[in-house]
Amino acid sequence: MTFDSIFQIAFFWFFAILGIAGGIGLITQKNPVMAALSLILNFFSIAGLYLSLQAEFLAVIQILVYAGAIMVLFLFVIMLLNMQDEQNQQFDVMKGLAFLLGLGFFGELLFVFNSFMGKSVSGAFPLGKVEPIGMQMMTNYLFPFEMISVVLLAALIGAIIIAKKHSYK
Amino acid sequence: MEPNAFMYLTVAAVMFAIGVVGVLTRRNGIVVFMCVELMLNAVNLSLITFSKMHSVAAAAGGAAANVNPAAGSMMVFFVMCVAAAEAVVGLAIVISIFRNKLHIDINDVNIFKW
Numbered sequence: 001m002t003f004d005s006i007f008q009i010a011f012f013w014f015f016a017i018l019g020i021a022g023g024i025g026l027i028t029q030k031n032p033v034m035a036a037l038s039l040i041l042n043f044f045s046i047a048g049l050y051l052s053l054q055a056e057f058l059a060v061i062q063i064l065v066y067a068g069a070i071m072v073l074f075l076f077v078i079m080l081l082n083m084q085d086e087q088n089q090q091f092d093v094m095k096g097l098a099f100l101l102g103l104g105f106f107g108e109l110l111f112v113f114n115s116f117m118g119k120s121v122s123g124a125f126p127l128g129k130v131e132p133i134g135m136q137m138m139t140n141y142l143f144p145f146e147m148i149s150v151v152l153l154a155a156l157i158g159a160i161i162i163a164k165k166h167s168y169k
Numbered sequence: 170m171e172p173n174a175f176m177y178l179t180v181a182a183v184m185f186a187i188g189v190v191g192v193l194t195r196r197n198g199i200v201v202f203m204c205v206e207l208m209l210n211a212v213n214l215s216l217i218t219f220s221k222m223h224s225v226a227a228a229a230g231g232a233a234a235n236v237n238p239a240a241g242s243m244m245v246f247f248v249m250c251v252a253a254a255e256a257v258v259g260l261a262i263v264i265s266i267f268r269n270k271l272h273i274d275i276n277d278v279n280i281f282k283w
Contacts, residue, residue, distance in 0.1 A: 005171055008171060008172065009171065009172060012172040012176065012177075016176075016180045019180065019184060020180065020183050020184065020187070023183070023184050023187035023188070023191075023207055024187060026187070026191060026200070026203060026204065026207060027187060027190060027191035027194065027195060027200075027204065032197055032199055032200055035200050035203060036203060039203050039206065039207060042184070042207060042210070043210065046184075046210050046213070046214055049177065049180065049214060050214075050217060052172070053177070053217050053218065053221045054221070055217050055220075055221070055242065055245075057242070058213075058217060058242060058245055058246070061246070061249060062210075062249075065249055065253060066206075066210070066249070066252075069253070070206070070252070070253055070256050073256060073257070073260060074199065074202070074203060074256070074260070077199065077260045077263060077264065078199055080264075081199075081263075081264070081267050081273070083197065083199075083267075083272065083273065094194075095194045098189075098190055098193035098194045099190055099194070101189070101190075101193065102186045102187070102189045102190035102193070103186070105185075105186055105189055106182055106183065106185075106186035109178075109182035109185065109186070110179065110182060113175060113178040113179065113182060114175070116173075116174040116175050116178055116222070117173070117175045118173055118174075118175065119173055119174040119175070119222050119226075120171075120173060120174070120222075120225055121172065121173060121174050121177065121218060121221045121222050121225060122171055122172075122225070123224075123225040123228060123229075124224075124225075124228060125221050125224055125225075126224070126238070127220070127224065127238055127239050127241075127242050128242075132239070133239075133242055133243075133246070136239040136242075136243060137243070137246075140237075140239065140243075141239075141243050144243075144247060148247055148250045148251075151250065151251060151254050152250065152253070152254055154254070155253075155254030155255075155257045155258050156257070158258050158261070159257045159258050159260075159261035160261075162258065162261040162262055162264075162265050163260075163261035163264045163265055165268075
């Protein structure tokens, strides 16, 4: 076993465990700010996993857009609203049922993914860099790229209209 | 053992299942939104894994030689854009609910219930 492959394995497990720990922190923390920080940890480790899959552009976008912009928006709203921690955190029947449902769903996913056992993901990935993605975006995916700008504009206008104070009250 | 496609997909499945449990159990509206973001990210991770897997198989001259290797990365890019739009509109709705009810406990927000 070479040093290279040991490093690869260590990289994968480090970010996999960190990401799952962030996800568990998200659903167990009572304080919404701590939950948001756990989610940021999860987003960073997903960016690390993108790097290990040689999708460098998406790793950078993940950190810039998700861990940067979207989570700052979430934290801003959490601190703006000044809400209390959740009170009723004890384990009841509905939560147990939800946990069982999640576990069953996870089992189903593993059953489906079982057919990808042993498929290699190590090798050259020509689409990870910025240049080929930019080329694709401006040629094959030009129409979706233009449509996404309309979606973002609609979200911008909709958010302003929903969140502003209505003057007729 | 070198990380293979199944291991990445398992990590994505664990994150998605955690997101499902979070959406079903948490009562704070913003935390429910964050769990939805977690599920979107898990799906993105699995899309990139499939893209890489098919790209490697096509480079090796396998049966997947006629797939478009750009599809996965492009899909993830557009999912990220739509997730950003969704987060903005969702947080606007949360602010609007908070302004009316002074809390965002989603068990108590049932104004559309008949």
